[in-house]
Amino acid sequence: MAKITYREAVRAGLREALQRDSRVFLMGEDVGKYGGTYACSKGFLDEFGPERIRDTPLSESTFVGAGIGAALGGMRPIVEVMTVNFSLLALDQILNNAATLRHMSGGQFSVPLVVRMATGAGRQVAAQHSHSLEGWYAHIPGIRVLTPATVTDARGMLLTALQEPDPVFIFEHAYLYSMEGELEEGPPAVDISRAAVRRTGKDVSLITFGGSLWKTLAAATSLAQEGIEAEVMDLRVLRPLDINSVLTSVRKTHRAVVIDEAWRTGSFAAEISAQIMEGVFYDLDSPVARVCSEEVPIPYPKHLEDAALPQPDKIVQAVHTLLGR
Amino acid sequence: MTVPVTREQGLEWLRQMIRIRRFEERAAELYQLGKIRGFLHLYIGEEAVAVGSIPSFTHEDAIVATYREHGHALVRGTSMDALMAELYGKATGCARGRGGSMHFFDAARRFYGGLAIVAGGLPVAVGLALADKMQGRNRVTACYFGDGAVAEGEFHESLNLAALWKLPVLFLCENNLYAMGTALARHQSQTDITAKAQAYALPAEAVDGMDVVAVAAATSRTIDFVRSGKGPYFLEYRTYRFRAHSMYDAELYRTKDEVAEWKRRDPITTFEQTLRQAGLLADTDLEQMESRIAAEVEEAVAFAEAGPWEPIEDLKKDVYTHP
Numbered sequence: 319m320a321k322i323t324y325r326e327a328v329r330a331g332l333r334e335a336l337q338r339d340s341r342v343f344l345m346g347e348d349v350g351k352y353g354g355t356y357a358c359s360k361g362f363l364d365e366f367g368p369e370r371i372r373d374t375p376l377s378e379s380t381f382v383g384a385g386i387g388a389a390l391g392g393m394r395p396i397v398e399v400m401t402v403n404f405s406l407l408a409l410d411q412i413l414n415n416a417a418t419l420r421h422m423s424g425g426q427f428s429v430p431l432v433v434r435m436a437t438g439a440g441r442q443v444a445a446q447h448s449h450s451l452e453g454w455y456a457h458i459p460g461i462r463v464l465t466p467a468t469v470t471d472a473r474g475m476l477l478t479a480l481q482e483p484d485p486v487f488i489f490e491h492a493y494l495y496s497m498e499g500e501l502e503e504g505p506p507a508v509d510i511s512r513a514a515v516r517r518t519g520k521d522v523s524l525i526t527f528g529g530s531l532w533k534t535l536a537a538a539t540s541l542a543q544e545g546i547e548a549e550v551m552d553l554r555v556l557r558p559l560d561i562n563s564v565l566t567s568v569r570k571t572h573r574a575v576v577i578d579e580a581w582r583t584g585s586f587a588a589e590i591s592a593q594i595m596e597g598v599f600y601d602l603d604s605p606v607a608r609v610c611s612e613e614v615p616i617p618y619p620k621h622l623e624d625a626a627l628p629q630p631d632k633i634v635q636a637v638h639t640l641l642g643r
Numbered sequence: 644m645t646v647p648v649t650r651e652q653g654l655e656w657l658r659q660m661i662r663i664r665r666f667e668e669r670a671a672e673l674y675q676l677g678k679i680r681g682f683l684h685l686y687i688g689e690e691a692v693a694v695g696s697i698p699s700f701t702h703e704d705a706i707v708a709t710y711r712e713h714g715h716a717l718v719r720g721t722s723m724d725a726l727m728a729e730l731y732g733k734a735t736g737c738a739r740g741r742g743g744s745m746h747f748f749d750a751a752r753r754f755y756g757g758l759a760i761v762a763g764g765l766p767v768a769v770g771l772a773l774a775d776k777m778q779g780r781n782r783v784t785a786c787y788f789g790d791g792a793v794a795e796g797e798f799h800e801s802l803n804l805a806a807l808w809k810l811p812v813l814f815l816c817e818n819n820l821y822a823m824g825t826a827l828a829r830h831q832s833q834t835d836i837t838a839k840a841q842a843y844a845l846p847a848e849a850v851d852g853m854d855v856v857a858v859a860a861a862t863s864r865t866i867d868f869v870r871s872g873k874g875p876y877f878l879e880y881r882t883y884r885f886r887a888h889s890m891y892d893a894e895l896y897r898t899k900d901e902v903a904e905w906k907r908r909d910p911i912t913t914f915e916q917t918l919r920q921a922g923l924l925a926d927t928d929l930e931q932m933e934s935r936i937a938a939e940v941e942e943a944v945a946f947a948e949a950g951p952w953e954p955i956e957d958l959k960k961d962v963y964t965h966p
Contacts, residue, residue, distance in 0.1 A: 343777065369777060375807070380766040380800035387770020387784075390755060391705075393777060395770075410797070414760045415767060423748035424739030425961035427755065459962050483964040558963075 325495040327469035328358045328434075331476035332396065334506060336366050339394055342480060345372035345381055346398030355400050356436060356495045382408035382433060386416050386485075389431040394480055399435040402451050402489065416485040417460030428483045432476065436492040438529045438579055439627055445615035448623075450579040452489040452528065453586030456556035462486040463556040464510055467531035469499035471554060474508030481507070491529030513554055513563040519547035522637050523567040525590055526577035527553040530628055534577050537633035546637060556586060564590065565597045572603040575636045577628050582610035607636045650923040656855045657918060658932050660690040660911045662939070663714040666723060669940050670713070670730055670744075674890050678947075679730045683744045684711040688885035691910035692817050693718050695858025696785070696880075699866050702752070705784040707768040710745035710759035711817075715787060721749045727943035733950035740953055761822075762788060762795035765814070769801050772810035772875075783869050784812045791822030793836055802843040802877070809874035813865055814840065816877070817852065819884040824896035840877035852880030853908045856917075883908070 322330070335342045344359060344366075350373040353360030363371045374381040378399055385397040399405045405412070412433075420428045439448035456463045464479065464486060466472045472490065479486035516531065517538050526534045531552050538548040549567050553559070568574045574594055578587035591606040612626045667685045674683050686693070693714035700706065708715045716726055721737050729736030730744055738748045738757070746757040755771065758764040768786035775782045792798050793816070805812050816836055820827055827834050840847035846868070850861040858880060865876040883905040887894060894902075918924035959966070 372808075375800065375803060377796075377800035377804060379797050380769065380804050383763070383766020383797065383801075384770035384773055384804065387767040387772070388774040388777070389770070390767070391771045391774025391778075393774045407796075410760055410763055411766055414763055415758065419756075420964065421961045422738060422742050422746050423750070423756070424736075424741055426738070426748050426750040428964050462963075558966075 320501045321498050322469050322501050323495065324469050324472050324490070324497050324499065325356060325358055327472035327499075327501065328476070328490060328495075329360075331473040331506070332359060332362070335396065335477055335480050336362070336370060339480065341392065341394040342396060343370040343372065343393065344396045344398060345374050345385065347374055347376055347400045349373060349398050354398070356492070359398075378404050378407035379411055383411040383415065385431045385433065386411060386419075386429050389429045390419075390427055395431055396476070396480070397431065397433045399433060401447060401492070402435050402437040403447050403449050405435055405451070412455070412461070413458055417458045420484065421460060429485050430483050431485045432479045432488065433485070434476070434488045434490060437489040438491040438493055439611070439616045439623065440493045440529070442618055442620055442623060444618040448616035450611070452556060453578065453580045453589075455487050456559075456586055458557070460484070461557065462510065464488045465528035465554065465556060466490065467494070467528050467552055467554070470502040471508060473501070474506050475510055477507040478510045486510075489528060493529045497532070510555055511558070511560060513560040514552045515549060515563075515567065516552045517548065517550040519549035520571055521547045522573040522575060522640060523549045523551055523564070523571045524575050524577060524633065524637075525551045525553065525564055525567075527556065528579070530577045530579050533628060533630050534633055537630040537637070540630060540634055541637055546641065548637065559593075561593050561597065564594065568594055568598050569601045572601055573640050574602070575607045575609060575633065575640065577609045577633055579611055579628055581613050582608060583613060585610050604640045607640055609633050609636050653918050653923050654928060654932070656694050656859070657911070657914055657924070658936070659694040659718050660855065660914070661932060662723070662936050663690045663693065663717055664911060665936050665940050666717060666726070666943070667713055669944065670727070671886075671890070673730070673944070679744070680732075681743050681745075682710065682889050683730070684889050685884075685886040686711050686714040688905065688909070689817060689819060689852065689882045690714055691855040691858050691914070692852045692880045692882055695855040696815065696862040699859060699862045700783065700785055703780075703782045705753040705755060705768070705771045705782065706787070707755045707764040707771070707784065708757060708787045709761075709764060709789060710757070711789070712747055712757050712787070713744070716747040716749065716754060716757075719749065719752050719754055721747065721752060721754065723939055723943040724946040727947040728950045731947040731950065732952070733947055734953040735946065735950035762792035762797040764788060765792070765797050765801035768812050769805050769810060772805065772812035773808065776808070776810055781870060782811065783866055785815060786812055787815045787817060789822070790816060790818040790820065790827055790836065792816070793839055794822065794830055799843070802840055802845055802875070805875040806843045806845050809872070811869050811872070812875045813869050814845070814875060814877045816879045817882055818879050819882050821884070821888070821896065823888045824892070826896065836879045837877065845875055845877045847877035847879070849879040849881055852882030853910045853913070855910060855914055
């Protein structure tokens with residue numbers, strides 16, 4: 319297995335997509351000359367040319383909407399919205415057009431659009447650049463929401479997403495771009511319908527996704543040292559949700575902690591918790607617990623930001639509470 | 644008002660305008676009867692715009708319209724049956740009844756809605772044009788929107804991007820002077836809409852939207868410009884809505900005198916007079932036309948009445964292509 323950074327994995331996926339389908343093109347802010355804010359498309363402008371690597375104005379609503387139109391017109395656009403924070407400016411196009419057109423037109427039109435964006439906190443960029451809103455997007459029927467946490471998923475989910483006839487939103491946690499991981503063997507395109515067990519265990523299910531996966535795995539390692547075997551479930555796909563894999567795990571462990579970097583109130587963790595309650599209530603030995611962000615705009619100083627976000631020690635503590643320790 | 648070239652063309656324009664009006668008058672009655680629900684935005688008064696412009700586009704071109712799009716779909720060629728059934732919400736409607744009045748769709752005629760968020764169609768039109776340009780197809784995208792849209796960010800973003808990338812899109816502003824109930828001068832510091840377009844380096848002009856001949860001439864000419872690869876063009880049709888914004892509206896925002904003044908410029912009656920004066924229209928022509936249209940409207944109502952409702956089992960069909 320080869321070591322590769324998450325950034326290189328995203329880049330490999332993008333390059334392969336551009337190479338194998340002439341309908342694929344990339345557009346967004348600074349994807350061309352600048353090489354991508356997170357350097358995911360560095361050198362692509364020279365390699366693929368300005369027709370297929372398109373720098374856009376800072377007009378999120380219009381370049382996302384243009385992606386919808388181009389998809390309707392037979393292209394396979396990949397739109398990069400620099401970060402989830404700016405995607406709020408494109409919500410009209412996402413919610414009112416991308417998500418509705420197929421159903422509202424009685425199945426006449428579909429929108430094979432892929433939108434990628436960086437998400438998440440943890441880099442001391444303060445309250446306006448630290449949102450974790452993938453759970454909001456997962457609220458919307460008509461789109462698919464992917465949260466690749468591993469390098470294999472960072473490369474492969476994009477390729478599978480491009481085969482989808484409907485809009486797919488990919489959230490790449492900004493903290494992960496510099497992370498190294500092992501690229502798994504196998505075909506580059508990966509499944510985008512199932513959750514994955516990243517560590518097996520029998521005492522508690524730790525359910526998470528995206529950037530929180532690595533904090534959760536760190537917590538599981540720490541718990542193992544005390545003899546607690548935690549199962550770590552990476553949701554991978556928030557919509558449509560693979561709840562069956564979650565329920566299978568909880569039936570086995572009888573306890574669940576959901577870890578989500580979003581604010582607790584109305585979080586995706588709340589949805590998971592509710593579905594566990596609905597599905598396997600009588601298998602539970604304790605209430606479902608949640609580790610989410612504190613209900614504050616994410617502050618700039620490191621000690622305050624750390625305190626606001628889920629951390630391995632908070633996850634360990636939540637497990638202790640569940641087990642009565 | 645200018646005179647059309649041929650009798651045939653003149654009669655066709657007149658016929659299409661009357662079709663839209665009679666269709667909508669009937670729809671308004673059906674609304675009062677509770678057969679049609681939700682929002683129903685009538686185009687009455689503005690018919691010359693759709694009738695003069697839509698036939699100038701080829702079948703390969705794309706149309707993106709707004710929630711006031713009954714006329715556009717009718718002239719584009721979607722059957723009156725399918726449109727009336729859509730107003731009813733029947734499965735035989737042009738969008739299986741799922742959209743209603745504001746959301747007509749017709750893939751076969753490249754009719755992309757029926758999009759009901761003001762200015763929300765502009766980015767989509769830009770994207771359709773981008774796809775055509777990237778695939779080397781010589782097609783034009785027609786993008787209709789109202790004067791209210793000029794206040795939205797998407798209007799400015801879309802004009803800029805289309806001009807920047809020289810995309811084959813024709814921006815068509817149907818300026819009926821009111822963003823719902825707010826007059827242009829009450830919400831815009833610059834009321835000359837073409838000046839806004841020109842600020843993005845788009846060629847732009849305004850045309851009398853109550854004159855079907857002028858609309859047709861200006862639209863054809865600007866389509867040629869766009870199709871020749873010179874980039875987007877901006878046309879403002881100066882028109883007026885005779886009815887309420889939607890079905891219920893006390894019309895506190897405009898005077899009866901103003902409405903009466905515009906009604907003197909009714910695109911149907913004025914064009915009818917023009918044709919008569921030119922000796923191109925006889926009483927019998929009009930009687931025949933009206934009676935055929937009345938029959939078409941009643942057939943459409945019967946079709947809508949007879950149509951089935953989409954089964955509830957299909958509620959979630961087409962949320963995803965592969966659920």
